[in-house]
Amino acid sequence: MITDNQYLLELKGIEKHFPGVHALKSVDFELRGGECVALLGENGAGKSTLIKVMGGAHKADSGSLSVRGQVQHWEKPTDSLDAGVAIIYQEFNLVPGLTATENVFLGIEPADFGWVRKSEEKEKVGEVLRRIGAEIDPNALCDSLTVAEKQLVEIAKALIRDAQILVMDEPSAALTKKEVEQLYLLIDDLKLRGIGIVYVSHRLEEIERVADRAIIMRDGERVGQLSRDELDRTKIIEMMVGRKLENEFPKETRSPGAVRLKAKKLNRGHKVRNVSLEVRAGEILALTGLVGAGRTETVRLLFGADIADDGEIILDGEKLELNNPRDAIEAGICLLTEDRKDQGLVLGQSIKENFGLPNLKKFSRKGWLNGGSEAQSFEGYIKKLQIKVSGHKQLASQLSGGNQQKVVLAKWLERNAEILIFDEPTRGIDVGAKFEIYQWMNQLAKAGKGIIMISSELPEVLGMSDRIVVMKEGEIMGELTNSSEVTQKTLMSLAIGEKVEQPA
Amino acid sequence: MKWIKTIFSSDYGMLGVLVILCAFFSWITLEEQQPEGGEAAEVLAQSIEQSFQTPGRVLIAGRKTDEGKAFTVRLNQFLTQAGWEIAGVVQGGPPELGQGLRSSFDQNKSLDLLACEKTFVKLAVLQNFQKTESKMSNVEVMSPRSSFWPNFLKASNLLNVANQIAVIAILAIGMTLIIITAGIDLSVGSLIAVSAVLATWVIREWFGGDEATVAGMITGCGLAILACSALGLFSGSMIAYFGVPPFVATLGMMMVGSGLAYMLSGGLSIYQLPESFDWLGRGDDLGGVPNAVVLMVVLYLIAHTLMSRTTIGRYIYAVGGNPEAARLSGVPVKKILLGVYASCGALAGLGGVIMASQFKSGDPKYGLMYELYVIAAVVVGGTSLSGGRGKVFGTLIGAFIIAVIQNGMNLTGVQSYTQKVVLGLVLLAAVLLDMLKKRGWKLSL
Numbered sequence: 001m002i003t004d005n006q007y008l009l010e011l012k013g014i015e016k017h018f019p020g021v022h023a024l025k026s027v028d029f030e031l032r033g034g035e036c037v038a039l040l041g042e043n044g045a046g047k048s049t050l051i052k053v054m055g056g057a058h059k060a061d062s063g064s065l066s067v068r069g070q071v072q073h074w075e076k077p078t079d080s081l082d083a084g085v086a087i088i089y090q091e092f093n094l095v096p097g098l099t100a101t102e103n104v105f106l107g108i109e110p111a112d113f114g115w116v117r118k119s120e121e122k123e124k125v126g127e128v129l130r131r132i133g134a135e136i137d138p139n140a141l142c143d144s145l146t147v148a149e150k151q152l153v154e155i156a157k158a159l160i161r162d163a164q165i166l167v168m169d170e171p172s173a174a175l176t177k178k179e180v181e182q183l184y185l186l187i188d189d190l191k192l193r194g195i196g197i198v199y200v201s202h203r204l205e206e207i208e209r210v211a212d213r214a215i216i217m218r219d220g221e222r223v224g225q226l227s228r229d230e231l232d233r234t235k236i237i238e239m240m241v242g243r244k245l246e247n248e249f250p251k252e253t254r255s256p257g258a259v260r261l262k263a264k265k266l267n268r269g270h271k272v273r274n275v276s277l278e279v280r281a282g283e284i285l286a287l288t289g290l291v292g293a294g295r296t297e298t299v300r301l302l303f304g305a306d307i308a309d310d311g312e313i314i315l316d317g318e319k320l321e322l323n324n325p326r327d328a329i330e331a332g333i334c335l336l337t338e339d340r341k342d343q344g345l346v347l348g349q350s351i352k353e354n355f356g357l358p359n360l361k362k363f364s365r366k367g368w369l370n371g372g373s374e375a376q377s378f379e380g381y382i383k384k385l386q387i388k389v390s391g392h393k394q395l396a397s398q399l400s401g402g403n404q405q406k407v408v409l410a411k412w413l414e415r416n417a418e419i420l421i422f423d424e425p426t427r428g429i430d431v432g433a434k435f436e437i438y439q440w441m442n443q444l445a446k447a448g449k450g451i452i453m454i455s456s457e458l459p460e461v462l463g464m465s466d467r468i469v470v471m472k473e474g475e476i477m478g479e480l481t482n483s484s485e486v487t488q489k490t491l492m493s494l495a496i497g498e499k500v501e502q503p504a
Numbered sequence: 505m506k507w508i509k510t511i512f513s514s515d516y517g518m519l520g521v522l523v524i525l526c527a528f529f530s531w532i533t534l535e536e537q538q539p540e541g542g543e544a545a546e547v548l549a550q551s552i553e554q555s556f557q558t559p560g561r562v563l564i565a566g567r568k569t570d571e572g573k574a575f576t577v578r579l580n581q582f583l584t585q586a587g588w589e590i591a592g593v594v595q596g597g598p599p600e601l602g603q604g605l606r607s608s609f610d611q612n613k614s615l616d617l618l619a620c621e622k623t624f625v626k627l628a629v630l631q632n633f634q635k636t637e638s639k640m641s642n643v644e645v646m647s648p649r650s651s652f653w654p655n656f657l658k659a660s661n662l663l664n665v666a667n668q669i670a671v672i673a674i675l676a677i678g679m680t681l682i683i684i685t686a687g688i689d690l691s692v693g694s695l696i697a698v699s700a701v702l703a704t705w706v707i708r709e710w711f712g713g714d715e716a717t718v719a720g721m722i723t724g725c726g727l728a729i730l731a732c733s734a735l736g737l738f739s740g741s742m743i744a745y746f747g748v749p750p751f752v753a754t755l756g757m758m759m760v761g762s763g764l765a766y767m768l769s770g771g772l773s774i775y776q777l778p779e780s781f782d783w784l785g786r787g788d789d790l791g792g793v794p795n796a797v798v799l800m801v802v803l804y805l806i807a808h809t810l811m812s813r814t815t816i817g818r819y820i821y822a823v824g825g826n827p828e829a830a831r832l833s834g835v836p837v838k839k840i841l842l843g844v845y846a847s848c849g850a851l852a853g854l855g856g857v858i859m860a861s862q863f864k865s866g867d868p869k870y871g872l873m874y875e876l877y878v879i880a881a882v883v884v885g886g887t888s889l890s891g892g893r894g895k896v897f898g899t900l901i902g903a904f905i906i907a908v909i910q911n912g913m914n915l916t917g918v919q920s921y922t923q924k925v926v927l928g929l930v931l932l933a934a935v936l937l938d939m940l941k942k943r944g945w946k947l948s949l
């Protein structure tokens with residue numbers, strides 16, 4: 001029997017470094033049996049890294065992890081499961097072509113000399129599914145199950161392995177209201193059975209409903225915890241965003257001019273719903289919200305990377321027909337993607353070739369390349385943007401994040417784009433390069449360009465933008481003019497779905 | 505070991521392999537070479553000039569064959585020019601040689617030299633003369649000196665190698681472009697058959713078979729190439745617009761093409777073609793170099809220029825390296841894919857025309873398994889199957905590596921079954937090298 005002073009799961013002084021990032025700074029975490037602990041924090045606060053350490057997917061640089069007082073040394077990915085810790089990631093680990101039963105038993109099939117004892121499987125699965133109140137056909141292919149049903153299969157998978165600790169990463173993100181209620185009931189029930197639950201979420205309202213305790217993280221550190229009675233939205237938000245604003249943003253005062261780019265009632269599936277926004281000349285418009293709020297999806301429509309179901313895009317008073325990014329680039333719109341490695345650069349090619357890609361018309365005559373002028377022009381940008389490279393023939397894959405971003409920026413500067421869309425422009429970039437990119441954004445705004453900046457980092461949003469649009473679940477929750485009255489708290493409340501009075 | 509890595513890491517690393525292979529086969533096929541005809545006459549004239557200070561009287565002997573005649577005629581010219589008195593020219597075998605010698609001696613003048621082909625030296629009739637005829641002792645017997653030279657390195661053999669690989673090498677240009685876009689085309693072998701059959705069918709049905717004019721033949725071949733290009737375009741559109749994996753789309757086209765070739769030809773060879781139809785496949789208008797080889801070289805130069813000097817080439821690499829990044833940079837990804845598959849089809853069509861010309865017939869069985877040799881040439885040439893990397897000239901080197909291995913094994917009498925095993929191993933080794941190169945020469949197990 002677990003006594004009150006023995007923790008089911010305890011992490012002490014966990015440290016984790018990634019190249020260039022101090023992801024976890026001496027983090028402690030403890031969980032008792034029959035308890036549900038919420039793990040809270042902004043994007044990038046270190047929650048995901050921490051649960052990956054709990055699941056053995058990441059190995060901590062230092063610190064200890066014990067289950068029921070026993071210090072664990074995990075080598076294989078299945079070791080954590082054997083110790084009783086099951087992680088249910090947002091992206092489920094299910095094989096789509098196998099049935100629910102087959103997935104539940106994957107890797108631990110009861111078998112005689114390779115022959116699976118199907119009747120035993122059937123019996124056990126039936127029992128587990130009954131226990132968690134799931135009405136799923138055990139023989140249905142996982143492909144055909146809904147998200148909620150898949151989640152239940154994942155939970156069944158954990159229970160059949162006798163997991164005592166269940167870590168759930170944003171379990172309610174893709175569920176309907178009704179399904180979420182079901183999930184809460186299931187969690188209450190699991191708690192009664194002595195199972196400890198770690199619940200990672202952004203949604204504060206559900207924390208109040210489901211958690212016994214909340215542990216809040218910021219910048220890789222545990223900043224504190226709140227007990228059930230102390231759980232209160234304002235308090236949580238304060239702790240989540242509580243960092244002081246340093247002077248890391250070269251904010252300038254600008255007076256935006258005429259409207260340049262205007263989007264009217266854009267729609268695309270569930271991801272973008274009725275989005276209207278506008279950018280003025282010499283203005284930085286920030287588009288913020290939580291991950292998955294539909295920001296990237298929206299700007300992809302503006303760039304022609306995806307096609308809107310309906311709605312209009314107007315540039316300088318002229319309606320645009322965007323069938324592909326080529327059209328948008330022709331019109332003078334460009335997008336600096338968040339994912340530079342997968343979408344921004346051809347990593348196997350030289351940086352000069354990457355730089356030239358959208359500009360080849362300029363560097364060629366009747367299809368014949370003029371490599372000299374291309375190289376010359378790029379050399380200019382290497383100096384201007386202070387890109388640290390050994391030469392223009394260096395492969396794009398060999399550059400650091402900041403320098404890669406500068407190459408991408410150079411390619412659009414050469415294109416002389418009128419509207420620049422920065423999607424998380426400083427993610428994964430060191431502080432020095434960050435500042436330079438901010439300066440370039442200011443300079444471009446000063447030159448009369450329209451700038452849209454997607455950012456999840458609220459200090460960055462407040463520090464750089466003239467106007468802020470907050471999105472949630474594909475919709476615009478509010479539009480604010482940036483002023484000293486707008487705080488991180490205001491933005492966070494909007495982002496998690498609380499309407500606030502717009503400051504004048 | 506470091507220099508080995510450096511060599512293989514460079515773009516044309518396989519060139520070293522080709523050179524090593526050539527050296528190996530040269531060494532193993534090194535043999536005594538007997539010059540023939542006019543060449544033999546030249547060699548002999550040179551050695552005569554070296555061993556005689558002053559010209560004298562000479563009897564020339566050669567066989568009755570074309571080679572022998574060429575030998576005597578040419579040697580006659582050389583020696584007359586050098587001031588020799590020609591006692592006579594013998595054309596034939598032992599009896600003729602005997603007669604020739606007798607009549608030279610009968611003229612009561614001394615004979616200084618018998619200049620003959622190698623085969624004459626060991627004839628019994630000559631040895632008899634040396635034993636019985638006293639005047640014979642003053643007669644020097646000279647024949648063209650033989651030399652040591654590898655069979656492999658003979659000009660005729662090298663041209664043969666080039667000619668045999670021309671079709672595969674030409675197809676491999678298109679395949680290189682496709683593989684650089686991270687695709688594959690399995691249909692090229694079938695397209696050869698389609699093209700060969702269609703070209704010969706058009707010439708037979710529309711332009712009167714063996715009476716066809718040059719214009720008729722050009723039309724037939726042009727139509728065949730166009731048709732193959734259209735089939736390639738079709739595969740390309742399946743891939744670009746419907747997202748069908750290239751492997752599957754072109755596998756389908758492979759079957760369709762093969763079937764079409766059989767339907768059109770009724771399963772039979774079409775051989776009703778004019779004599780001059782073999783110009784492309786067998787002619788050699790440029791200093792003995794086969795026309796197909798000249799065409800191959802020209803096409804490689806064009807393709808290399810396209811890939812290294814034009815925007816299209818840059819786009820092809822970008823599409824293979826990262827299609828999404830290319831699209832978001834404004835590259836017309838779909839058009840590039842269409843163009844690449846269409847040109848691969850057209851090149852396969854051209855390959856079919858060359859093959860029909862080489863065999864002077866069109867047959868639906870042409871090009872069987874060629875796709876595999878073509879892909880092998882590209883891969884051996886260092887183009888990465890994951891796309892974005894590769895060089896056209898690398899493919900030419902790859903094609904020649906395959907051709908040289910085949911030719912070398914033929915010269916040394918290796919069985920064709922064994923040849924297949926060796927070629928397969930070479931392909932595997934090439935892919936392994938590519939993998940190691942990508943992982944920075946580390947094995948990851």
